[in-house]
Amino acid sequence: MTNPKATKTPYRQRAIPVALFVLLIRREITERYLGSLAGAVWGLFHPVLLLATYGFVFTHIIPARIPDASFGFVPYLALAFWPWLAFAESLQRGATAIVDHAALIDKVPVPMTTLVLARVAATFAVHGVGYCLVLFVLALTGTQLDLLWLPALLPYLILLIVFTTGLCLTAAAMQVFIRDLAQVLAALLTIWFFCTPIIYSPALIPEQYHSLFAANPMTWFAEFPRRVLLYDTMQWTSADLISVAISVTALVLGYGIFRRCRPFFEEFL
Amino acid sequence: MLVEARNLSKAYPLSSTPAQRAGALWKILTGQGHIQRKPVLQDISLQVEPGQSVGIIGRNGAGKSTLLKLITGVLNPSGGTVRCNGSVGALLELGAGFQPELTGRQNIVMSAALYGADVDFIAEQQEQIIEFAGIGAYIDEPVRHYSSGMVVRLGFAIISVLKPDLLVTDEVLAVGDIAFQRQCTRWMDRYVSDGGTLLLVSHSAYHIQKLCSHALWLHEGTIRQEGDPAVVTQAYQAWVEAERRAQIEAKSDTSGDHCRIVEHQLIGYQKSQGIEVGQDLVVTGSIYSPDGREPVVAVGIVRADGTPVYGTTNQAEGGQLHALGKNRWRFTVKYPNLPLLPGTYESTMLAMDPEGLQVWDSSASSFVIRGQLRQLGLCRLRMEWD
Known part of the structure; x- marks a missing residue:
């Protein structure tokens, strides 16, 4: 044993617990995707399987029309599908980030925001890799992707993370008080999926519903990668600005709600 | 002052039905309305200087754990303030802060990160921690396979390397075997004599008198008596004895x-x-x-x-x-x-x-x-x- 008055101190005060954040992300990924055979299958093949199924159904059974398309349905779907997957899974995992750590929170002072952020980051990391793989495979199999525009996806991705984090913080805080929220959320996400132009083109939406779909922030998030990589049209529209505003608002609001509820978490866990 | 608590109080909400919980959320978000609470700790003022050792006694439900959790920052006070100017290590209930699915080795790193300690430092000290814990090959097994004694060993080993400014502990040491208890007592003796500060919750008057320079008797959420450990523990024991006798008297009347x-x-x-x-x-x-x-x-x-x-x-x-x-x-x-x-x-x-x-x-x-x-x-x- 060394002298307690050793010159080296093990404590290093940091505003953001980076080490803990990295550890939590690593644990989340190992636990969910690499920990078991089923996990690996889930992480890698489940999205591919879903994509294949949707591709089959919407190409051969109910042929989907994509207006002015020089490409097949599969690349069209894939480009919007992965961002949605990352969003939906983050929201579901993030919602239970606090309640899942109830035992820990009861014993050690834990930076609560880090728990939520780690789940979002881990989910985005896994599906980000998946997205890159899918783009790579699509490019290899002859889809005309305008890969010059690929860097434009980076701010898009950041914006999606900002939006998702805002919702996750809200959901995680509310989940502490309302325990059925996670189940409700799963059902809501399914409905939300079908209300977002992911498996169909927004051009097919009847005129009278346009404003309704425009009010859905995920419409923009589904459309952006297609617009950039498939349609090759990079014109800034007011929708882009609105999406930035919505995402930032979601984060500010979400963090506000989270911070307000945080002191009460331990009492309701 | 290492720990300074002023008029500290804690009350838990009574609401437990889903509707009440949802109501509580609404009240918190709007900042209006009042959540009904039951007090568990009231108006506690406490000052701990660096190097001082304070013992806390009291029967179950007196608020001892709540006080420790407020000091370690696990709980937020309902009233008053508590400040801790230094690193705090807590060795509270079993498995405090361990993730059951992670191995002992992984938990060492995770615990260090949770305590806000430097992960690189812990990586360097890992062998020393493992040696102190003395649980052999179990260090690479998930913690859920551990016996309660092994969990305490590992927890204590981590604390022994982190050497926090303040060590908060309750009777977890009673779980380990005699040899390990001696090892821990030795370490604690040295920690205290080297200027470490100890906050100890115990039912044992002996431990409080041996390790502490100041004692606090908590009773139903308030300080009933404080001061010299010998005086306070004796008063507490006398009270326990009187309570017990009163209970026996009550019981013996039944036919x-x-x-x-x-x-x-x-x-x-x-x-x-x-x-x-x-x-x-x-x-x-x-x-x-x-x-x-x-x-x-x-x-x-x-x-x-x-x-x-x-x-x-x-x-x-x-x-x-x-x-x-x-x-x-x-x-x-x-x-x-x-x-x-x-x-x-x-x-x-x-x-x-x-x-x-x-x-x-x-x-x-x-x-x-x-x-x-x-x-x-x-x-x-x-x-x-x-």
Whole structure:
């Protein structure tokens, strides 16, 4: 044993617990995707399987029309599908980030925001890799992707993370008080999926519903990668600005709600 | 000042139905309305200077753990303030902060990160932690496979390397085996003498008196008494004793058809200390007798493995029972210079009818004889060597 008055101190005060954040992300990924055979299958093949199924159904059974398309349905779907997957899974995992750590929170002072952020980051990391793989495979199999525009996806991705984090913080805080929220959320996400132009083109939406779909922030998030990589049209529209505003608002609001509820978490866990 | 608590209080919400919880969320978000709460800790002021050791006693539910959790920052105060100017290590309940699915080794890193310690430093010290814990190959097993003793070993080993400015602990050490307890006590002694600060919750007056320079008696969420550990622990023990007696009095009034043992006590015996070989042991008991006649009492000693050591009745010995009211009889019996060898024993007692024919009730109370085991057998016999 060394002298307690050793010159080296093990404590290093940091505003953001980076080490803990990295550890939590690593644990989340190992636990969910690499920990078991089923996990690996889930992480890698489940999205591919879903994509294949949707591709089959919407190409051969109910042929989907994509207006002015020089490409097949599969690349069209894939480009919007992965961002949605990352969003939906983050929201579901993030919602239970606090309640899942109830035992820990009861014993050690834990930076609560880090728990939520780690789940979002881990989910985005896994599906980000998946997205890159899918783009790579699509490019290899002859889809005309305008890969010059690929860097434009980076701010898009950041914006999606900002939006998702805002919702996750809200959901995680509310989940502490309302325990059925996670189940409700799963059902809501399914409905939300079908209300977002992911498996169909927004051009097919009847005129009278346009404003309704425009009010859905995920419409923009589904459309952006297609617009950039498939349609090759990079014109800034007011929708882009609105999406930035919505995402930032979601984060500010979400963090506000989270911070307000945080002191009460331990009492309701 | 390392720890400074001012008028600290904590109250928990009463609401538990889903509707009430949703209501609480609404009240928190709007900042309007009042959440109904039940106080568990009220108006606690406490100052701990660096190098001071403070012991906290009180019966279960007095708010001891709540106070520790407020100081470590796990709980937020409902009123008042608490400040801690330094690193805090907490060794509270079992498995504090361990993730059951991670291995011991992974948990070392995770714990360090949770304590806000430098992960690189911990990586360097990992071997030392593993050596201190002494759990062998289990270090690479998931923590959920650990025995409670192993969890405490690992937890303590991590703390021993982190050397926090303030160590907050309760009686987790009682879980480990004797060798590990000694290792921990040694470490704590050194930690305290090297200027470490200790906040210890214990039921054991002995530990508080040995390790602490200041004691605090919590009672129903408030400080009942504080000051010199010897004075406070004695006052607390006297109170516990009085409470216990009051309970017995309340219980003994109820009737019954048969003789019944109301009380069986080893006077002055403390579990944490045991007794030394050759010390006196005093057993006292009281018996309920339905018809008020004097019952017969058998007393004796049995070793923990069931081997009888000695037993007899008051009838055979001519021992007196003293009437205690209409239906109760009390006796006290002393074993002077008890020559039992170190080990665990039970003081046993049987209540028989006045004729000494039928046993109606029995009771046992275990005790430990401490000392070094140099001889074989049950008890020391007087020998005279030529």
